[in-house]
Amino acid sequence: MVEKAANALLPGDTIGIIGGGQLGRMLAMAAARLGLKTIILEPDAGCPAAQTANRHIAAAFDDKHALKEFSAACDVITYEFENIPVSAVSFLEENNLLFPSSLALEKSQDRLTEKNFLRDLGIATAPFAPVEDVASLKTAIAEIGTQAILKTRRLGYDGKGQVRINGDTGIEEAWQAIGAVPAILEGFVDFAREISVIAARDRNGRVVCYDPAENVHREGILRTSTVPAASSPQTTAKAVKIAETITDALDYTGVMGIEFFVLGDGALAVNEIAPRVHNSGHWTEAACDVSQFEQHIRAVAGWPLAWPLRHSNCVMENLIGDDMDRLPQLLSDGNCLVHLYGKAETRAGRKMGHVTRLTGPAKS
């Protein structure tokens, strides 16, 4: 139906989504709006995504029998988080179209691999050094300084697996605090602001980017994304160019979230890349004609991307843990779009939903 007709999905076809969190939930709804079916592979029986998908295979990601069943039922496969065993993804990739490819997953699952990948592309990052043990941590601190964060190479998210290094923190304690596992020491970047770009790349290599959002994190968790970001057109152009460089280097298909530090002089350093739809792109659902979720589905389905048109300015705020206590007020605010993820239990630090406020028409 499009350029790569043989592989493009038809309405009624099925997209498999590995992972059952809120990103999978929103992907499943976007797929449904396009007449596509979804199957979620996720061990948690009550996961958010299964509630809006056509089917749920409740099994571990390395369950061979489940992977075969999943593989047989899907016309194309994608994933909604990056902490999946590469072995599972490689198995599926042998039998199915799978986007983004396992290469993107490999590069982004490991903070050190990711940083080296970016550096090899000539893209600035925070200063970093590998840490294998206490000795190499000491070497890294000597090189980078004490204004730094020790992060596990793998399995960290939302501030987990991280500890701040400073004059008062014992080096041995920091090493133990992250579980004495392979890590990376990242130097602080003295940034003016944090922005992110949500890029989408189709199977033919066309890249489109949404307007950058300006992000505020607290305790390692995204709190708000505001659009437009207070960054110059030059900075935006540079960020888009970097997004194109990264996605082209991976021959990437799908949506990628790229977080940047904007320095005082407008220079950019990439903080992190995520090979999936991204929390800092949730605003696109409220303020754009077509959301990041639909763009991702279009890309992996082999369908054309939509223009990333933004009709409104907006502020997205995450609802984390006790923020849910504010729900009655948020629902009573007639100007506030509430989006909840269907999680039964509210826990500290857990993303329960988000709200978006449109703040006026976008300047065209």
Next chain:
Amino acid sequence: MVEKAANALLPGDTIGIIGGGQLGRMLAMAAARLGLKTIILEPDAGCPAAQTANRHIAAAFDDKHALKEFSAACDVITYEFENIPVSAVSFLEENNLLFPSSLALEKSQDRLTEKNFLRDLGIATAPFAPVEDVASLKTAIAEIGTQAILKTRRLGYDGKGQVRINGDTGIEEAWQAIGAVPAILEGFVDFAREISVIAARDRNGRVVCYDPAENVHREGILRTSTVPAASSPQTTAKAVKIAETITDALDYTGVMGIEFFVLGDGALAVNEIAPRVHNSGHWTEAACDVSQFEQHIRAVAGWPLAWPLRHSNCVMENLIGDDMDRLPQLLSDGNCLVHLYGKAETRAGRKMGHVTRLTGPAKS
């Protein structure tokens, strides 16, 4: 959590939806975005709504066992179409909160009852007369004229159960054509345009209305809705006043679609009311902060309504039958929001989906 706290739902609670079509599908997605679960009661195993809901009870609407199971599983019940046996709704209403009430259903299930209800409220409609047999059809034609449509009192939709009367049509043939069932003869209205208002009323009687849409029908089926409608502020004010009168008279809870004829002098006649979300309100999903589907869910959940803010102008076009052949072009048009209903089979006259195009910022 709101004014009627005892009955208001909490996130995680369950809304039962009677009917499994595309309206139920979009209601289920709106409920999911608000963290509410949904159960669909609908005989068709592959129905559009079940694909996006948490659960599906596949049974006839008058299946006593299924109704009991449905009743026990739901915290509140609503419906997505009006051709449900009133006996089933009455049974559920004895045990459950059910919105809109069976009164609204009774008034709108029968074209004659509906017209009389409107006339009793002092609201203009097309001229009409009841038809019970060929003799009363002749009497009705003598009264109304031959520029008229004979419609079954019950179970008509999308132009079904209707036949046009004119000089060439035999009266006996017309009567047989609609199945020789109780009917109503409606005189043509010489209208300048057709508009509709999507009204929402909460459990406390607050009514909010979206901007009127201008509608184009062909062969009795809605083809396009355009916002803003080319009607004056005075006409809009009158339409909103009528919407308030109708919903107040029914102590209505939920969204109602009200179709109007706008006459040459700006006067209004009500064509039809629908006690549910309405095809001519699908544009709200693309052009408003909060859609008609979310407003309906908020109302039946006992939650506050959102402001019916519209950020953009837009045109919604239904995809009917062979319109699906245009899907590749529609998907390639990066400025077009495609929404499909997950129906496996394309049939002539069947609503398969719709597309919305945003055409610029709304004037505030």
